[in-house]
Amino acid sequence: MGGHAAFIGMTLRERMLIRRLQKRDERAFEEMVRLYQHKVYNLVYRMLGSQEEAEDVAQEVFVTVFKAIDSFRGEAKFSTWLYRIAANHCKNRMKYLGRRFHKATGELNEAAEREMQDAQPSAMRPHIDGPDAILEGLELERSVQAGIAQLDEEHRVLVILRDVEDLSYEEISSITGLELGTVKSRLHRARLQLKDHMAKLLR
Amino acid sequence: MDQVDHTQAAELFSAYWDEELAAEQAGALEEHLRACVVCRREYQSFERAVGAVGQLHRMVAPSGFVGGVRKKIRKRSRGRLFAPRKLVERVPYELFSLVMLGLILAIYVVLQLTQPGALKLP
Numbered sequence: 001m002g003g004h005a006a007f008i009g010m011t012l013r014e015r016m017l018i019r020r021l022q023k024r025d026e027r028a029f030e031e032m033v034r035l036y037q038h039k040v041y042n043l044v045y046r047m048l049g050s051q052e053e054a055e056d057v058a059q060e061v062f063v064t065v066f067k068a069i070d071s072f073r074g075e076a077k078f079s080t081w082l083y084r085i086a087a088n089h090c091k092n093r094m095k096y097l098g099r100r101f102h103k104a105t106g107e108l109n110e111a112a113e114r115e116m117q118d119a120q121p122s123a124m125r126p127h128i129d130g131p132d133a134i135l136e137g138l139e140l141e142r143s144v145q146a147g148i149a150q151l152d153e154e155h156r157v158l159v160i161l162r163d164v165e166d167l168s169y170e171e172i173s174s175i176t177g178l179e180l181g182t183v184k185s186r187l188h189r190a191r192l193q194l195k196d197h198m199a200k201l202l203r
Numbered sequence: 204m205d206q207v208d209h210t211q212a213a214e215l216f217s218a219y220w221d222e223e224l225a226a227e228q229a230g231a232l233e234e235h236l237r238a239c240v241v242c243r244r245e246y247q248s249f250e251r252a253v254g255a256v257g258q259l260h261r262m263v264a265p266s267g268f269v270g271g272v273r274k275k276i277r278k279r280s281r282g283r284l285f286a287p288r289k290l291v292e293r294v295p296y297e298l299f300s301l302v303m304l305g306l307i308l309a310i311y312v313v314l315q316l317t318q319p320g321a322l323k324l325p
């Protein structure tokens with residue numbers, strides 16, 4: 001016992017994958033990255049709002065996962081642990097970018113928005129609406145991303161974990177290390193702020 | 204709670220959206236929203252904003268993502284982070300280089316032998 005903690009809520013496949021990861025098996029590593037790359041990329045992209053930053057940071061997340069896999073004891077779900085690492089990387093990158101763009105947050109948001117305008121359709125999964133609906137959808141999507149970008153880090157992460165990733169309060173509490181009550185009240189504040197930002201953007 | 208006022212109503216938006224309110228509380232909020240146009244508009248824009256977040260497209264990692272991560276790990280650990288591959292996986296590669304070496308040697312010897320006067324005895 002002891003060393004092999006609970007491994008609660010994990011499939012046999014996940015458990016075997018983790019054991020192989022802990023043996024530094026390169027193939028297991030690639031399997032793991034393939035399995036989770038889109039999940040992590042989406043989260044990081046929504047946090048940072050830039051494809052370039054997202055790719056770099058998402059890759060860093062997996063480097064950390066691989067380096068720290070020995071410290072994964074199975075007390076939480078693997079995806080929870082992965083999300084925790086991803087959220088921390090985003091927080092650090094936002095701090096770093098904040099220092100670099102200390103003049104105004106607008107500069108970063110503008111750059112992110114420009115990038116979204118240029119590159120979004122190709123990076124999105126195809127959809128089957130008419131051209132007007134696509135335009136309208138893009139417009140709304142841009143406003144949402146811009147609204148999210150106006151939230152500070154501790155509010156942004158909650159909106160993304162809950163409303164983008166659709167995670168439970170309990171899981172979010174485990175990822176962020178916040179009390180359940182704090183998650184709920186802070187998420188509420190975050191959503192109210194987002195509502196106000198978006199009302200301004202969509203006016 | 205039998206009735207909610209403006210401030211209380213706004214405080215309940217998130218829990219209502221997440222369907223976390225007790226039926227009684229949800230009923231009281233709904234009643235207020237029916238009666239109060241200010242709060243109703245507020246809730247509509249709340250719904251629109253939070254709903255739109257849930258409708259965002261799932262972004263997909265760019266192609267070459269996995270290779271990029273592998274490269275980063277290799278570079279930073281100078282190859283030490285990954286365990287060496289099992290012998291069975293390595294054999295063909297090493298066998299190949301041995302065969303190549305043998306082939307080069309054979310060609311060299313043949314060239315030496317066919318070159319006139321190259322291996323003449325003293």
Ligand SMILES: [Zn+2]
Nearest residue numbers: 208209239242
């Ligand atoms: Zn009211």
